[in-house]
Structures are given as structure tokens and as C-alpha cells.
């Protein structure tokens with residue numbers, strides 16, 4: 070009765086749609102670029118409890134393991150998610166890593182100092198063979214970050230040869246003696262890391278010359294040869310992209326890396342807390358996550374000028390939130406909350422929008438470090454809200470972008486900051502379903518959204534949402550399912566769909582179109 074009255078009132082007032090003024094129309098007539106699976110890539114460094122304790126505990130640990138000492142629980146959680154690519158061994162660590170330290174019998178490997186991260190002993194227990202074993206366990210592809218900062222051309226070239234040579238080559242024999250018969254395929258190779266900073270404090274012109282030299286000698290059989298990624302800039306800085314795209318011959322370069330970290334305050338001296346933060350830091354974090362769009366657009370404009378044929382990809386091989394840290398004994402360990410899940414989803418949207426040029430994006434980092442997908446505490450493990458943001462977006466991997474138009478989006482304001490309350494991204498999955506990822510950035514107000522499809526009719530649909538009562542809701546070791554995807558109601562509204570996004574939420578709608 071109530072509904073009839075409302076409809077009548079609407080008709081009398083000449084209102085065509087009584088649903089919320091907030092609407093999105095997805096153009097299902099034209100498929101856009103592929104959203105590479107590598108946009109959902111990962112990164113793990115020799116840093117804090119990321120690799121040691123987080124991923125690897127050794128074959129003699131009481132914690133159940135698989136392979137040669139990798140945690141069973143962590144590997145299983147990551148396998149369930151699917152890991153397309155894993156970058157290793159750094160980060161800053163990469164430019165002080167000497168690969169020969171990490172091969173051969175583990176007991177004989179040299180112990181060094183991890184000078185970047187805590188000045189702690191680096192046992193070299195996880196090296197090349199363990200990394201490739203982990204990739205096999207995860208079903209992931211390799212992205213090796215080579216040492217340009219403190220290594221040599223010959224050292225980097227030999228590492229690639231050790232991985233990919235066959236026959237009687239002396240390095241192939243050595244690899245076999247260390248337990249690996251067949252060469253490995255290395256999909257991606259980074260030539261140094263953050264060479265503007267921890268990787269050598271170089272000027273881009275000098276790095277570009279060094280890069281040309283290192284890349285020249287990175288040789289492998291064509292079917293095993295990696296794409297070569299130069300170390301680029303960060304944030305809004307375009308100088309590195311400019312110089313590299315201009316000065317490196319196109320046959321020597323496949324990609325330029327770029328890094329972007331999201332700080333709640335934007336101030337490296339006082340970044341902000343991982344939990345218990347004020348609303349100002351909620352909106353500040355999300356505003357800075359959205360700012361990535363313009364930073365990438367700036368790099369893309371430079372690349373368009375120097376590389377209009379779109380040969381050189383942009384590799385955002387480090388991204389994520391960076392807070393003040395929660396445990397002085399565990400470098401860069403931070404708790405992970407619903408806010409991180411929203412940051413992840415907003416980043417996915419940005420990657421989708423620039424998918425023509427952005428070929429990879431790796432979250433920093435996989436376990437126990439920065440915006441981790443998994444946290445561990447001794448034998449305990451928990452999947453973070455960020456893990457579930459990745460989980461919800463699994464069907465976007467290798468989907469094709471669909472253009473969509475959001476209208477009537479209100480602003481979410483707090484103090485002098487303001488952002489659009491809703492952000493969205495659409496795609497067509499490999500199985501034909503139409504996908505819509507939605508974020509409600511407003512922590513206080515729900516948003517009702519009317520969804521239309523141009524060129525398709527929904528046969529059926531389902532949606533899941535990630536949300537919680539508190540802005541800093543997290544999955545604790547004793548309450549691991551507090552922030553987990555749950556079904557979200559979607560109603561058919563004529564030829565449109567209608568749903569209500571709870572405050573502070575990430576949702577993914579999957580629509581099966583009529584044949």
C-alpha cells in the first residue's frame with residue numbers, strides 16, 4: 070500500500086525515477102582494455118617478520134610447514150586467494166642483496182646484516198631456490214628485483230643466467246648441483262629499486278646510463294627472458310619517468326616502476342596510527358588514496374609523449390598504507406582495518422582506469438609488513454580486511470574494463486577535506502559476468518544506488534559487501550572473522566538494480582546478463 074502511494078505521488082509530481090538520485094550506468098556494449106591479473110600482484114621483502122616468521126619458519130619449526138619450511142596456513146590462505154606475481158627480495162633490501170649468499174646448503178650460507186631494516190642478522194635461509202619453491206606453492210610468477218645499487222653488471226647477469234641456463238653451462242651445472250634440474254622462467258626483472266633513494270641516491274640521468282648497461286647484459290633464452298623494469302620515481306614526481314622514457318632505447322626497456330604509499334596525514338614524521346584514529350585521518354587516508362589517480366595520470370602523460378606506441382608499461386610495484394607502526398620489535402608491522410580495505414579497493418579502481426598503461430601493481434607487502442594481507446603472531450594467523458578486498462576483486466583479474474557513468478554522487482566532507490562519497494569501477498569478467506566494484510567512503514551515511522546496464526539485461530545477480538561498525542574494525546587473532554564479505558541485498562527495480570551501500574563499505578556486484 071505504502072509503495073503504491075509513493076509511486077502514485079511520484080507519477081503526479083512527474084518524477085520519472087523514484088529511486089535514489091545516485092545512479093550508475095554501465096556501458097556493456099563495448100569491452101575496454103584487459104585488467105591484467107598483475108594489477109593484483111604482491112611484494113615480499115626481507116624485512117621484519119614479512120619473510121622470516123611470516124612466510125618461512127624453516128623445516129624444523131613446530132608450526133606446520135609445506136615445502137622447505139613455508140608456513141602451511143599462510144600458503145593455503147594465499148593459494149585460495151591466488152597470487153599472480155610475487156616481487157622479491159626487495160625493496161631497499163634488493164640493492165644490498167648478493168644472490169650467491171642465498172644458494173647452496175643452508176647451514177653454510179653466510180649471515181650478514183639487514184642494514185635497511187632493523188640492523189638485524191640476515192641468515193640468507195631464504196634464497197633463490199626457496200623463492201622459486203614458494204612461487205610454485207602459490208602458483209605465482211616471478212618478479213626478481215636485481216641489485217644495481219651495490220652489485221655489479223656481471224653479478225646481475227650471472228643471477229639471470231643461473232636461473233635460466235641449460236646444458237653444460239657452468240651456472241646451469243651449479244643450479245643442478247643445488248637441486249634444480251630445469252631452468253626457471255623469470256617473468257619480470259627489476260633493475261634496482263628506488264635508485265633515487267635507498268638504491269643509490271642516483272640522479273635519473275646517471276641511473277638511465279647505468280640501466281642501459283645493466284639491461285644490455287641481462288640475457289636469457291627468449292622463451293625464459295624476463296620483461297625488464299627500470300627503477301622509476303614516486304608520488305607526483307615525473308622526472309624519472311621522463312628521463313627513462315627519453316634516454317633508454319626502447320629495445321632495452323619494458324617497464325618503469327613507480328611507488329606510492331598512502332599516509333593518513335601525508336607527513337612522514339607523523340604518519341598516523343593504524344587503529345584508534347580520528348575521522349580526519351579516515352578521510353585524509355582515503356583522499357590520499359584517490360590522489361594516486363592524478364599521480365599515475367601524470368606519468369601516463371609523459372609516457373604518451375615519449376612512447377605513443379605504448380611499449381613501456383607503468384609498474385606500480387609498491388603501493389599501500391604506511392602508518393606509524395605497532396611494534397618497535399617488528400619493523401613496519403602495522404594492524405590492518407576496514408580503512409585499509411577501502412584503500413585497496415580505491416587503488417584497484419585507479420589501476421583499472423589506467424589499465425592501458427599500468428601493467429602491474431604490487432601491494433606492499435604480503436605478510437606482517439605495511440598493508441599486509443596476512444598477519445601472524447607465533448603460530449597464529451589472520452586474514453586482514455585487505456585480504457578480503459583482494460578476495461572480493463578476484464573476478465576482476467583479466468576481466469575487460471567497461472566504462473561506467475556515476476551521477477548524483479554527493480561529497481563526503483569532514484573539516485576542510487572532501488571526497489566523492491562513492492567510487493566505482495566496472496568490468497566484464499572472463500566468464501561473461503558484468504562486475505561492479507563500489508566503495509562508500511562516507512563512514513556515517515549509507516548510499517542507495519540505482520544501477521543500469523546499457524546494452525545488456527540482468528538475468529541474475531549477487532553482491533557481497535565488506536563493512537563493519539567501526540572505522541578501525543579489524544580481524545583479531547581471537548576474532549578472525551569480524552571483517553569479512555557478507556551477502557548484500559540487491560533488488561530489481563524495473564530494468565535497473567538497486568542496492569544500498571552501508572557506510573564505509575566495499576561491495577562487488579556480479580551480474581549475469583541474459584544471453
Ligand code: AHR
Pocket residue numbers: 114159160161162262263387433434439
Ligand atoms: O616497502 C618498504 C620499503 O618502501 C621498500 O623497501 C622501499 O622500496 C620503499 O621505500
